[in-house]
Amino acid sequence: MIKTRAKAASGRRSRRAAPVPAYRQIYRRIRDAIEAGQLVPGARIPSARGMASEVGVARGTVEEAYQLLVAEGYLVRRGAAGSRVSPELATEGLRPDAGAGSDVRRSARLRKPPIARAQPDASPFLMGVPALDAFPRAQWTRIAARQARSLERSDLLYPDPLGLGRLRESIARYLALARGIACSAEQVLVTAGYKGALELAATVLLAPGDTVWMEDPGHAVAGRLLAAMGADIASIPVDAEGIRVAAGEAAAPDARLAVVTPSHQFPTCATMSLSRRLALLAWADRKGAWIIEDDYDGEFRYAGRPLPALKSIDRGDRVLYAGSFSKTLYPGLRLGYLVLPRNLLARFADALRLRNMGPATHLQGVVARFMDEGHFGRHLRRMRALYAARRSALIEGLQRTIGDGLELHIASGGLHLLAGVPHPRRDAILAERARSRGYALHALSDYCRKARGHNALLLPFTNIPETSALHICQDLKAAFDAQAC
Amino acid sequence: MIKTRAKAASGRRSRRAAPVPAYRQIYRRIRDAIEAGQLVPGARIPSARGMASEVGVARGTVEEAYQLLVAEGYLVRRGAAGSRVSPELATEGLRPDAGAGSDVRRSARLRKPPIARAQPDASPFLMGVPALDAFPRAQWTRIAARQARSLERSDLLYPDPLGLGRLRESIARYLALARGIACSAEQVLVTAGYKGALELAATVLLAPGDTVWMEDPGHAVAGRLLAAMGADIASIPVDAEGIRVAAGEAAAPDARLAVVTPSHQFPTCATMSLSRRLALLAWADRKGAWIIEDDYDGEFRYAGRPLPALKSIDRGDRVLYAGSFSKTLYPGLRLGYLVLPRNLLARFADALRLRNMGPATHLQGVVARFMDEGHFGRHLRRMRALYAARRSALIEGLQRTIGDGLELHIASGGLHLLAGVPHPRRDAILAERARSRGYALHALSDYCRKARGHNALLLPFTNIPETSALHICQDLKAAFDAQAC
Numbered sequence: 001m002i003k004t005r006a007k008a009a010s011g012r013r014s015r016r017a018a019p020v021p022a023y024r025q026i027y028r029r030i031r032d033a034i035e036a037g038q039l040v041p042g043a044r045i046p047s048a049r050g051m052a053s054e055v056g057v058a059r060g061t062v063e064e065a066y067q068l069l070v071a072e073g074y075l076v077r078r079g080a081a082g083s084r085v086s087p088e089l090a091t092e093g094l095r096p097d098a099g100a101g102s103d104v105r106r107s108a109r110l111r112k113p114p115i116a117r118a119q120p121d122a123s124p125f126l127m128g129v130p131a132l133d134a135f136p137r138a139q140w141t142r143i144a145a146r147q148a149r150s151l152e153r154s155d156l157l158y159p160d161p162l163g164l165g166r167l168r169e170s171i172a173r174y175l176a177l178a179r180g181i182a183c184s185a186e187q188v189l190v191t192a193g194y195k196g197a198l199e200l201a202a203t204v205l206l207a208p209g210d211t212v213w214m215e216d217p218g219h220a221v222a223g224r225l226l227a228a229m230g231a232d233i234a235s236i237p238v239d240a241e242g243i244r245v246a247a248g249e250a251a252a253p254d255a256r257l258a259v260v261t262p263s264h265q266f267p268t269c270a271t272m273s274l275s276r277r278l279a280l281l282a283w284a285d286r287k288g289a290w291i292i293e294d295d296y297d298g299e300f301r302y303a304g305r306p307l308p309a310l311k312s313i314d315r316g317d318r319v320l321y322a323g324s325f326s327k328t329l330y331p332g333l334r335l336g337y338l339v340l341p342r343n344l345l346a347r348f349a350d351a352l353r354l355r356n357m358g359p360a361t362h363l364q365g366v367v368a369r370f371m372d373e374g375h376f377g378r379h380l381r382r383m384r385a386l387y388a389a390r391r392s393a394l395i396e397g398l399q400r401t402i403g404d405g406l407e408l409h410i411a412s413g414g415l416h417l418l419a420g421v422p423h424p425r426r427d428a429i430l431a432e433r434a435r436s437r438g439y440a441l442h443a444l445s446d447y448c449r450k451a452r453g454h455n456a457l458l459l460p461f462t463n464i465p466e467t468s469a470l471h472i473c474q475d476l477k478a479a480f481d482a483q484a485c
Numbered sequence: 486m487i488k489t490r491a492k493a494a495s496g497r498r499s500r501r502a503a504p505v506p507a508y509r510q511i512y513r514r515i516r517d518a519i520e521a522g523q524l525v526p527g528a529r530i531p532s533a534r535g536m537a538s539e540v541g542v543a544r545g546t547v548e549e550a551y552q553l554l555v556a557e558g559y560l561v562r563r564g565a566a567g568s569r570v571s572p573e574l575a576t577e578g579l580r581p582d583a584g585a586g587s588d589v590r591r592s593a594r595l596r597k598p599p600i601a602r603a604q605p606d607a608s609p610f611l612m613g614v615p616a617l618d619a620f621p622r623a624q625w626t627r628i629a630a631r632q633a634r635s636l637e638r639s640d641l642l643y644p645d646p647l648g649l650g651r652l653r654e655s656i657a658r659y660l661a662l663a664r665g666i667a668c669s670a671e672q673v674l675v676t677a678g679y680k681g682a683l684e685l686a687a688t689v690l691l692a693p694g695d696t697v698w699m700e701d702p703g704h705a706v707a708g709r710l711l712a713a714m715g716a717d718i719a720s721i722p723v724d725a726e727g728i729r730v731a732a733g734e735a736a737a738p739d740a741r742l743a744v745v746t747p748s749h750q751f752p753t754c755a756t757m758s759l760s761r762r763l764a765l766l767a768w769a770d771r772k773g774a775w776i777i778e779d780d781y782d783g784e785f786r787y788a789g790r791p792l793p794a795l796k797s798i799d800r801g802d803r804v805l806y807a808g809s810f811s812k813t814l815y816p817g818l819r820l821g822y823l824v825l826p827r828n829l830l831a832r833f834a835d836a837l838r839l840r841n842m843g844p845a846t847h848l849q850g851v852v853a854r855f856m857d858e859g860h861f862g863r864h865l866r867r868m869r870a871l872y873a874a875r876r877s878a879l880i881e882g883l884q885r886t887i888g889d890g891l892e893l894h895i896a897s898g899g900l901h902l903l904a905g906v907p908h909p910r911r912d913a914i915l916a917e918r919a920r921s922r923g924y925a926l927h928a929l930s931d932y933c934r935k936a937r938g939h940n941a942l943l944l945p946f947t948n949i950p951e952t953s954a955l956h957i958c959q960d961l962k963a964a965f966d967a968q969a970c
Contacts, residue, residue: 032661033667129641140636141633144630157817158817176523182517182518185523195839195840221841351713353706357681360817360819360845372529381538
């Protein structure tokens with residue numbers, strides 16, 4: 001049926017005179033959009049009046065086009081509900097061979113909206129994602145709705161590329177109290193998450209070919225981003241005290257930048273020792289190099305006093321401190337921040353003003369309110385307790401099921417456990433077996449660039465309720481044991 | 486009073502034994518934060534319980550620190566309202582000379598929060614900003630609040646770096662109907678405004694030293710951004726038909742990229758003629774060059790039929806179409822989009838996955854709903870009528886007051902008038918005089934790189950209500966005539 005109509009339409013088209021009448025142009029745009037799958041069966045079409053104003057023609061012209069489309073079965077009219085793409089097209093389809101050779105465009109197959117909705121998120125082992133079930137939706141929603149209702153003129157204008165002043169002040173206050181960082185709000189930039197901060201810092205600080213120390217094992221995508229931006233990556237080994245500064249000085253003494261995770265090294269969770277911190281700062285002071293402190297989860301520590309940030313003992317002002325709301329609130333926010341040494345402020349401000357890519361003002365306002373009203377601090381305290389409990393439950397579950405089959409490293413903080421895999425098993429093979437059961441586990445060896453001998457699994461615990469831990473561990477054990485190795 | 490207390494505190498400090506007790510550390514962090522202006526007078530301090538959990542010490546330890554701070558006048562306690570920085574500190578101040586030589590940090594002056602709240606927005610001539618008074622707050626707020634209440638698991642996770650699927654589909658549908666662009670949702674990327682799209686495109690398409698055609702006069706910041714990224718900018722003149730393609734081919738035939746504004750050339754408002762469009766596409770096809778079509782305000786046309794986008798006749802798939810919600814909704818959203826040729830999809834997706842800087846999922850959801858429920862189309866129709874009326878009122882006001890003192894070019898679209906300045910007056914001087922009266926006018930010559938002979942003012946009309954136009958024009962005339970030139 002559709003085939004016949006399409007043939008009739010193409011017949012008409014071939015007979016057309018030189019100037020295509022306006023109603024035919026509209027008719028063809030809509031028909032093409034339907035056949036290309038841009039307008040799916042059931043999709044609402046603007047009213048004739050609306051469309052006429054949209055494309056700048058008389059309403060009657062649009063009516064003429066719509067009538068033709070209805071007559072040909074492309075559209076249906078439903079009174080007050082307006083016009084829609086005929087739902088019947090979905091079942092009949094437009095067969096790819098319908099008009100082969102005569103009209104290429106018409107032959108496009110009708111299809112479902114082509115884009116998958118969400119990333120795979122079924123696994124409880126969600127890496128780098130805070131507890132989604134414990135997010136304080138009620139408070140957050142109340143503040144977001146209130147903020148939406150009080151949309152101000154300043155929310156509408158181009159935002160300050162450096163970030164919303166109120167949020168920068170809230171972050172500076174928070175960092176002073178929670179992370180021991182003495183900085184003014186002027187030193188705080190709001191960024192599009194950690195990656196936004198890293199890309200910006202690399203843009204300002206690095207010339208092509210400059211060498212960058214990256215921890216190995218470490219944050220793989222960050223290294224790939226810097227390499228794609230023209231940096232020469234020096235992979236520096238880490239041990240139980242964090243990055244081995246002496247190895248860095250031996251391998252690449254004149255690097256321009258070191259990217260480190262002092263609170264909990266990613267992914268080994270090692271806390272950088274004070275002597276390493278001082279050695280790193282001394283190297284940067286001596287060489288005029290820069291340090292990016294990626295404090296992605298410094299807030300989450302379950303034993304002992306939290307160590308202040310590396311930035312808090314940075315007398316030479318060589319450290320750029322990068323924080324993110326991805327772990328403390330949620331990743332979908334895409335909000336982070338960068339605390340700058342004072343003598344870099346002007347260069348970063350210039351770079352941001354050229355780009356003007358600050359996150360939406362309104363959203364920054366929601367976070368500022370959430371912090372200022374005390375919800376942020378309360379949420380972090382609750383999460384610290386929750387994660388400690390979930391971590392314990394996972395540890396207990398693993399001990400009761402897999403036992404000596406994994407060697408747990410209980411670090412003082414972080415959002416995942418590091419579980420050593422005893423010889424002769426291989427982390428990558430166990431991770432692969434877990435994936436076949438739907439558990440998206442990561443292997444430590446996947447985070448190594450040059451480093452060898454790392455053989456462990458990363459087990460995030462943030463999204464594993466205490467009551468599920470044992471069951472999941474039993475399931476994991478079955479997966480691991482499914483084949484001999 | 487403060488001076489005495491500060492001295493007492495520093496006296497205590499000099500007598501301290503080697504390990505600083507925890508309560509003293511907390512005391513000093515807070516006192517330093519107050520003296521450095523990070524905690525301003527009146528600012529709320531976390532409860533002792535909250536702070537204790539925050540920094541991982543016993544509550545009593547924090548209480549001890551707070552008591553000392555209260556005793557010394559830094560904090561005040563207000564029962565259930567909690568502790569605050571003493572408001573009296575604001576009036577007394579800490580004098581810079583209070584402790585010279587004895588304690589540098591203490592000498593920092595107490596000051597107001599250091600960051601200005603908003604950019605200057607008092608002028609009615611807001612360049613590139615839609616009518617703020619006519620933004621449909623009610624519908625927008627209702628949708629934003631509804632979206633906030635229905636925060637989904639997928640909103641919380643890391644977003645798809647290419648953009649929210651639902652929004653990409655809405656944009657593809659809109660572009661098919663309103664701009665004649667046949668594209669699938671897969672070809673649409675959501676970006677952080679136009680600048681985000683431009684930086685991404687330059688990252689993927691350009692190598693250092695590659696030549697880029699930029700219109701002259703043109704979008705100055707865009708040119709500076711590409712130059713900062715290592716591109717060699719070829720300034721190509723524009724005339725009443727838009728960019729002079731032949732001049733571009735003569736000056737830089739092997740450019741990799743041309744950045745153009747075909748709908749309404751920025752800032753001259755000229756519409757690119759069909760012959761120029763075809764010549765530009767032919768050049769790109771022949772050379773394998775790319776074209777970025779910056780369709781920043783293609784929606785706003787007041788006379789004649791809207792021209793379809795350049796992208797709609799791009800048979801060779803050389804055009805990247807960049808649109809933005811800055812003019813159609815509001816700049817503070819920081820949302821734009823880029824429609825890609827199919828053969829570039831994989832390279833752009835790789836670049837975005839490394840960066841993962843897509844705007845917040847939730848916000849993309851609000852815009853998708855706003856479009857899908859028909860508010861977007863209605864809003865654009867209302868704005869087209871409003872801007873036509875505001876433009877007419879400004880034209881009439883200028884004719885009745887300044888008359889022959891300006892030569893108005895009435896283009897078919899755009900968001901500002903171009904007003905030629907007759908010899909011997911100079912646009913930059915008139916703009917400067919207007920600024921002295923608080924009108925932030927822009928001179929066309931400020932947008933020229935090599936081009937000479939352009940002498941005109943840019944007069945945005947979007948934020949000038951019809952009833953104010955005449956008064957503002959009288960005021961402008963007075964400013965222009967204030968001195969002979």
